[in-house]
Amino acid sequence: MRRVAIIGSGIAGIAVAIRLARMSFIVDVFEKASTPGGKVAEFQQQGFRFDMGPSLFTLPELVDELLDEEYQFSYDKLETITRYFYEDGTQINAFADIEKFAQELNSKVSIPRKRLLKHINKAAFIYRNTAPVFLFSSIHRIKDLWTFGNLKRLFALPGINALKSMHKTNEKVIGEEHLVQLFDRYATYNGSNPYRAPGTLNVISHLEHALGAYFPQNGMRTIINSLYEQAKKLGVKFHFNEEVCSVVSKKKHVKGVGTKGGFYSSNMVISDVDIYHFYSRLLPDSKKLRKLKKEERSTSALIFYWGVKRQFPELDLHNIFFSQNYREEFDFLFNKKQLSDDPTVYLFISSKQNESDAPSGCENWFVMVNAPENIGQDWSQLIEKTRQVVISKLNRMLGENIEQHILFEQILDPLQIEERTGSYHGALYGPSSNSRFSAFNRHPNFHRTIGGLYFVGGSVHPGGGIPLCLSSAKIVARIIQDKED
Numbered sequence: 198m199r200r201v202a203i204i205g206s207g208i209a210g211i212a213v214a215i216r217l218a219r220m221s222f223i224v225d226v227f228e229k230a231s232t233p234g235g236k237v238a239e240f241q242q243q244g245f246r247f248d249m250g251p252s253l254f255t256l257p258e259l260v261d262e263l264l265d266e267e268y269q270f271s272y273d274k275l276e277t278i279t280r281y282f283y284e285d286g287t288q289i290n291a292f293a294d295i296e297k298f299a300q301e302l303n304s305k306v307s308i309p310r311k312r313l314l315k316h317i318n319k320a321a322f323i324y325r326n327t328a329p330v331f332l333f334s335s336i337h338r339i340k341d342l343w344t345f346g347n348l349k350r351l352f353a354l355p356g357i358n359a360l361k362s363m364h365k366t367n368e369k370v371i372g373e374e375h376l377v378q379l380f381d382r383y384a385t386y387n388g389s390n391p392y393r394a395p396g397t398l399n400v401i402s403h404l405e406h407a408l409g410a411y412f413p414q415n416g417m418r419t420i421i422n423s424l425y426e427q428a429k430k431l432g433v434k435f436h437f438n439e440e441v442c443s444v445v446s447k448k449k450h451v452k453g454v455g456t457k458g459g460f461y462s463s464n465m466v467i468s469d470v471d472i473y474h475f476y477s478r479l480l481p482d483s484k485k486l487r488k489l490k491k492e493e494r495s496t497s498a499l500i501f502y503w504g505v506k507r508q509f510p511e512l513d514l515h516n517i518f519f520s521q522n523y524r525e526e527f528d529f530l531f532n533k534k535q536l537s538d539d540p541t542v543y544l545f546i547s548s549k550q551n552e553s554d555a556p557s558g559c560e561n562w563f564v565m566v567n568a569p570e571n572i573g574q575d576w577s578q579l580i581e582k583t584r585q586v587v588i589s590k591l592n593r594m595l596g597e598n599i600e601q602h603i604l605f606e607q608i609l610d611p612l613q614i615e616e617r618t619g620s621y622h623g624a625l626y627g628p629s630s631n632s633r634f635s636a637f638n639r640h641p642n643f644h645r646t647i648g649g650l651y652f653v654g655g656s657v658h659p660g661g662g663i664p665l666c667l668s669s670a671k672i673v674a675r676i677i678q679d680k681e682d
């Protein structure tokens with residue numbers, strides 16, 4: 198029988214386990230933690246439930262296609278994608294319905310409908326011409342690249358805004374500062390900087406505004422619970438609390454993995470751990486590490502989870518409280534590697550959608566600011582300072598005294614993200630996409646010289662975030678299938 202060892206049970210690890218189990222492999226997943234899911238974690242306290250990591254769910258079909266009928270779960274399409282608050286008092290509801298959104302923009306910031314449509318249509322054009330190549334294929338196999346469809350796409354290259362930054366592109370097309378900031382924010386969906394990332398990244402807004410933003414009825418963790426149950430049903434064996442220490446290869450082919458518990462022989466190994474962690478600890482390779490070190494990391498996060506003993510009808514599921522100086526905020530994140538004194542605050546309240554996530558009359562607040570990668574900053578000092586800054590900002594913008602409503606608090610910082618999931622420097626999405634060459638620099642989904650060794654997850658091609666991690670699993674399964682045929 199053909200045997201595969203998967204290292205890590207992040208979402209990509211479980212997804213590829215499901216795909217290979219369906220291809221009749223014997224699948225073992227080794228996970229250093231005691232539960233599956235990696236960054237898609239949750240915790241419960243005093244009757245509250247918190248999703249600790251991802252909160253935005255797009256391209257749900259990539260999950261659906263992995264699940265048999267009995268493991269499917271329900272999710273709602275959001276009517277309001279995000280509610281945006283600005284320091285000058287402006288409030289914008291990003292409605293999923295484009296006509297409604299256009300009306301909102303017209304009444305709040307006097308943007309003509311056609312300007313919004315121009316932006317939305319451009320994002321759709323970029324998606325059509327880049328997604329099949331950069332998101333859903335391996336760009337490291339000639340077979341995937343040289344297709345008739347891709348040849349046609351070459352003609353679209355001048356129109357995908359690869360030479361200008363996202364910010365410059367948005368300024369040119371939209372030209373209104375509130376809306377430019379709103380669309381610039383999509384760079385943060387893969388931890389990048391809109392003032393440097395290419396305009397091509399405007400494709401991200403297409404996922405929400407055209408394809409839809411969703412939320413699972415019992416929270417984000419439902420995604421992992423369903424995938425995990427499905428994998429077990431297919432016979433995948435999970436080894437929890439079993440950290441992989443080495444990948445063993447002989448004559449340029451993998452032989453298995455070594456854990457503290459012993460050696461597990463396999464015909465293939467798939468790594469779902471951070472690629473830097475992989476080459477520093479599991480298969481040491483100083484040349485690869487030198488290259489990876491040169492790549493700029495994506496942002497990390499600092500999150501305060503608050504049990505709040507009041508409800509705020511003026512808030513929605515996803516809320517953004519923008520900073521006044523966005524450029525300066527990114528200068529702090531990527532150049533100074535610090536947190537600015539006025540960070541943009543993301544407030545996610547899953548109990549707005551899923552009432553049982555908080556006791557009656559209460560709300561579960563997930564309050565996040567983007568943070569720089571961990572390079573040894575004094576996090577306790579940064580957390581203390583930022584907590585005050587965030588509370589003052591929310592007090593000011595909501596006209597409330599927030600602190601008096603906080604029942605308890607938990608904190609997640611870049612150090613813990615690194616420690617818990619092995620992400621190099623606590624980066625949420627592996628390397629950043631700040632350069633137009635980032636997509637090409639990401640590690641391929643396979644090893645170029647060791648046979649049977651594959652890579653999935655947020656730090657390799659095509660990138661971080663749930664949809665791309667699921668895509669990496671699909672790409673690897675396809676490559677393996679091709680070899681089998």
Ligand SMILES: Cc1cc2nc3c(=O)[nH]c(=O)nc-3n(C[C@H](O)[C@H](O)[C@H](O)COP(=O)(O)OP(=O)(O)OC[C@H]3O[C@@H](n4cnc5c(N)ncnc54)[C@H](O)[C@@H]3O)c2cc1C
Pocket residue numbers: 204205206207208209210227228229230233234235236237249250251252253254439440441442469470471474498500614617618619620625626653654655656661662663664666
């Ligand atoms: C705070 C936060 C907010 C986010 N928000 C969003 C969002 O809204 N939408 C979105 O799409 N994405 C979001 N993301 C990103 C998304 O969570 C990740 O891209 C995705 O979950 C990464 O999955 P992965 O498969 O790469 O594995 P990871 O989740 O990184 O998991 C890797 C697993 O490997 C295990 N492991 C590590 N080393 C070893 C070893 N040596 N042996 C065995 N096991 C090991 C770890 O314990 C872990 O379980 C967010 C992430 C965070 C942290």
